[in-house]
Amino acid sequence: MKVLIRTDASVEIGSGHVMRCLTVAEALRERGCRVVFMMKALPGDLIEYVRSIGFEVISDFQPADLCIIDHYTIDERWERSIRPFVDKIVVIDDLANRRHDCDMLLDQNIVPDFKIRYNALVPGHCVKLLGPANLIMRNEFVSARQQMSKRRAHVQRLLLFMGGTDPTNETMKVLSALQKTTTKFAYVDVIVGSGNPKRVEIEKICNKEKFHFHCQIDYMASLMAQADFAIGAGGSATWERCYVGLPSSSTIVAANQVVSTETAASLGAVWNMGWHEKVTVETYLQLLSDLPNHQKELREMSENGIKLTESPDGPNPWIEKIMELMEK
Helix, strand or coil, X not given: CEEEEEXXXXXXXXXXXXXXXHHHHHHXXXXXXXXXXXXXXXXXXXXXXXXXXXCXXXXXXXXXXXEEEECCCCCHHHHHHHHHHEEEEEEECCCCCCCCXXXXXXXXXXXXXXXXCCCCCCCCCCEEEECHHHCCCCHHHHHHHHHCCCCCCCCCEEEEECCCCCCCCHHHHHHHHHHHCCCCCCEEEEEECCCCCCHHHHHHXXXXXXXXXXXXXXXXXXXXXHCCEEEEECCHHHHHHHHCCCCEEXXXXXXXXXXXXXXXXXXXXXXEEEEHXXXXXXXXXXXXXXXXXXXXXXXXXXXXXXXXXXXXXXXXXXXXXXXXXXXX
């Protein structure tokens, strides 16, 4: 069967939509589907990265058995326009701010009303896969969770990842804080995406400070499994950290991250640093200074993240639901 995935990445949009769609695409390819991406050419678009993994990328719509849409600017108008040319439509969303004409909707985030907030936004026949039981997790994360051991409460190894493009320049703020802090770490991993406009400058700082620099990697789960604490942004990476029991802070760098970050923090699964404009080098410096004094809290955060991301049907139950949808 042919599957068309409509999504985009850019410096402004970020890389999260494309990265989670790649996880879906890999799972579908393993089940014999031909998967094609429809993407716009934009600064930091990740088109060549998608192609390097073996997926075709097109710029214009093509008919397909299934169309998967992961895009904040697409709603029921475009979905209705493609109805004559596709058998089924799946939407991946986390905003619940517009109507969709789809047969299945997947939202992996947990917010106070996550079970009901799409009721008036999708057709009555739409299958809704909601909450962290439906996390979109790459195989590397599934393996890391199965093999994970109890976390060290003492933070020796620090991980820094502020999203693929880091449009608010949080990585540079944290690096400045690390250069000033008296808290010592045995190992610091700094991860950026290929779309990060400051990646060359960041790499130079890492080389100078003997931090370990990583760009556009496919072994994130391995680094998270080895880390004791992560400084990160909101969004899907928050759930990845929770999934492998990695205590972390989350800085809100986009409006769509506010509710999910606040909810995760209220459940004790993450420290909410707040809106990026109010988070300074000094804020991160204080965070680094406080880490040695919160060992008990870090252990509890790890346990809470694992519990929050448990799925009674095993990892990635959404793939079987999508396959069932295509066979109807």
